[in-house]
């Protein structure tokens with residue numbers, strides 16, 4: 001049994017992953033980022049357009065919103081480990097744009113060993129699934145973010161596991177409801193902040 005798997009070694013190995021076809025159209029593997037000592041691990045769906053180009057998770061518009069919510073909740077992003085269920089950007093062309101497509105079950109399953117390895121390496125105190133794809137991947141198909149968000153649920157994956165909304169869903173919310181939606185994410189993350197303080 002390896003004591004603690006080295007995240008840099010994992011990232012390098014994932015860079016050559018061909019376990020599904022998504023690598024063919026993506027610019028690069030976007031592995032998780034953050035210190036191995038992080039107590040909080042955040043898991044999104046897959047890198048977006050900006051993340052695919054830059055090679056880091058949550059650095060585009062959704063990432064900026066996540067940063068804002070983390071700061072408001074009192075969690076320092078640089079002390080979290082941020083990753084995704086799927087490490088390649090899945091997209092379809094729409095004119096000059098690359099439109100996000102959700103990863104299917106086979107693509108998620110192909111990528112799962114990387115997420116499990118990240119969990120084994122970081123061993124976070126709190127694991128947070130961002131949005132339905134991550135929540136279902138981590139907590140089962142029956143999990144409903146709308147029903148079960150914001151509270152810790154039993155899971156063998158970490159001492160405390162919670163799901164909340166994906167920051168992208170807030171970006172898609174109508175202007176008049178966006179502030180409340182963001183506050184909902186902040187409130188859920190504040191529950192996390194309270195247990196890692």
Ligand code: URA
Nearest residue numbers: 044045046048057058
């Ligand atoms: N959305 C995600 O789920 N992950 C990212 O890294 C960026 C956007």
